[in-house]
Amino acid sequence: MYYNFDEEIDRTQSSCVKYELLRAVFGRTDILPMWIADMDFKTPDFILNAIKERCSHGILGYTCAPKTYKDAVLSWFERRYRIKTTWENMHFIPGIVQGIAFVIQAFTQPDDKILLATPIYPPFLNVPKNTGRIVVNSTLLLKNGHLEFDFQDLEAKAKECKMMILVNPHNPGGRVWTKEELRQVAEICFKHHVLVISDEIHADLTLPGFEHISFSTVSPQAADNSITFFAPSKTFNMPGLASSVCYVENENIRKQYFAYLDANELSLGNIFAFVGAEAAFRYGEPWLEQLLVYLQDNINFVEQYLRENLPSVKMIKPEASFLIWLDFRQWAMSQTDLMRFLTDKAKVGFVNGTDYGIDGTGFMRMNIACPRKIVQEALERIKKAASL
Numbered sequence: 233m234y235y236n237f238d239e240e241i242d243r244t245q246s247s248c249v250k251y252e253l254l255r256a257v258f259g260r261t262d263i264l265p266m267w268i269a270d271m272d273f274k275t276p277d278f279i280l281n282a283i284k285e286r287c288s289h290g291i292l293g294y295t296c297a298p299k300t301y302k303d304a305v306l307s308w309f310e311r312r313y314r315i316k317t318t319w320e321n322m323h324f325i326p327g328i329v330q331g332i333a334f335v336i337q338a339f340t341q342p343d344d345k346i347l348l349a350t351p352i353y354p355p356f357l358n359v360p361k362n363t364g365r366i367v368v369n370s371t372l373l374l375k376n377g378h379l380e381f382d383f384q385d386l387e388a389k390a391k392e393c394k395m396m397i398l399v400n401p402h403n404p405g406g407r408v409w410t411k412e413e414l415r416q417v418a419e420i421c422f423k424h425h426v427l428v429i430s431d432e433i434h435a436d437l438t439l440p441g442f443e444h445i446s447f448s449t450v451s452p453q454a455a456d457n458s459i460t461f462f463a464p465s466k467t468f469n470m471p472g473l474a475s476s477v478c479y480v481e482n483e484n485i486r487k488q489y490f491a492y493l494d495a496n497e498l499s500l501g502n503i504f505a506f507v508g509a510e511a512a513f514r515y516g517e518p519w520l521e522q523l524l525v526y527l528q529d530n531i532n533f534v535e536q537y538l539r540e541n542l543p544s545v546k547m548i549k550p551e552a553s554f555l556i557w558l559d560f561r562q563w564a565m566s567q568t569d570l571m572r573f574l575t576d577k578a579k580v581g582f583v584n585g586t587d588y589g590i591d592g593t594g595f596m597r598m599n600i601a602c603p604r605k606i607v608q609e610a611l612e613r614i615k616k617a618a619s620l
């Protein structure tokens with residue numbers, strides 16, 4: 233079966249955040265939105281059909297996680313992450329950000345310190361701050377064309393922290409961390425009693441030539457000192473269904489976390505999350521393989537376009553997912569001027585690099601999960617505005 237990722241679908245009348253919040257976020261609506269991390273591709277039919285079929289039953293009552301859903305999740309874990317486990321070690325979670333916010337509440341107190349390797353996905357800066365925790369950041373180094381940990385700095389900072397939130401693969405840098413890198417993170421955190429939260433939402437979007445390594449699999453220390461989050465939401469363009477899972481091997485950590493979720497009545501999922509996720513994990517692989525090829529081609533397109541037309545804009549080539557971290561530092565503009573230029577002159581909506589922390593100064597994040605025509609249009613707009 234061939235899937236057509238060039239199809240353009242009008243999302244404007246669908247209450248989608250990407251369009252609905254344009255004015256609130258960018259101050260105008262006449263821009264190409266390439267910001268929030270969902271895709272403009274159609275959610276695959278095997279997911280939509282499963283939902284329609286469930287609707288045909290006629291009653292949408294309280295629903296618990298079906299065995300068929302749990303089996304599909306477990307099978308996906310074994311096939312794709314080399315995690316062979318049972319449902320007892322897992323828990324349904326609506327959204328990953330919520331799941332991590334619950335972990336913060338369950339395992340830390342106000343004024344505790346949380347370690348982040350920055351730049352990082354903005355909610356991981358905001359949730360700790362908004363709940364009275366203190367963020368400690370270790371700047372990722374731009375080396376060999378991609379982001380790398382500064383392990384000396386990470387270890388120095390880990391000594392004072394209770395928890396580390398690791399984004400694996402990384403957003404915004406698109407890094408697929410190697411086993412050796414993850415092993416070092418595990419060792420440092422274990423040594424200093426820092427609980428590792430591994431957010432692996434982008435795992436399935438690891439691009440050809442790279443391999444996703446799930447954190448808990450890298451060493452006994454990693455398995456014993458972590459909570460890992462996964463979701464089909466990015467992969468199959470269904471974040472509106474809020475369907476994620478967490479996986480915890482250590483019994484004490486698991487009991488403490490699951491008890492927190494149960495005590496706060498956070499355990500019940502919802503019908504369409506189960507149905508959608510089960511369909512994704514059961515039937516999704518052929519679609520995903522084609523998606524990854526299309527995304528890689530979009531990334532290659534951006535790389536070539538920049539090289540030929542805008543060589544002063546450098547791209548940190550992603551190893552996973554559909555988000556490109558663009559380096560505009562050669563333009564030597566203030567962050568405000570750069571954002572204004574892109575929004576008001578080029579009329580493209582990228583995420584401001586400093587939303588990912590101060591280390592994002594001079595950078596912008598571009599979402600290329602859309603028909604190639606749109607990617608091309610965005611780049612042409614920037615080129616044209618830059619030549620005015």
Ligand SMILES: Cc1ncc(COP(=O)(O)O)c(C=O)c1O
Pocket residue numbers: 269326327328329330353399403431433434463465471476
């Ligand atoms: C690293 C990362 N974690 C979590 C999320 C959001 O997850 P959820 O919608 O499940 O809260 C995103 C969305 O962009 C993300 O990039």
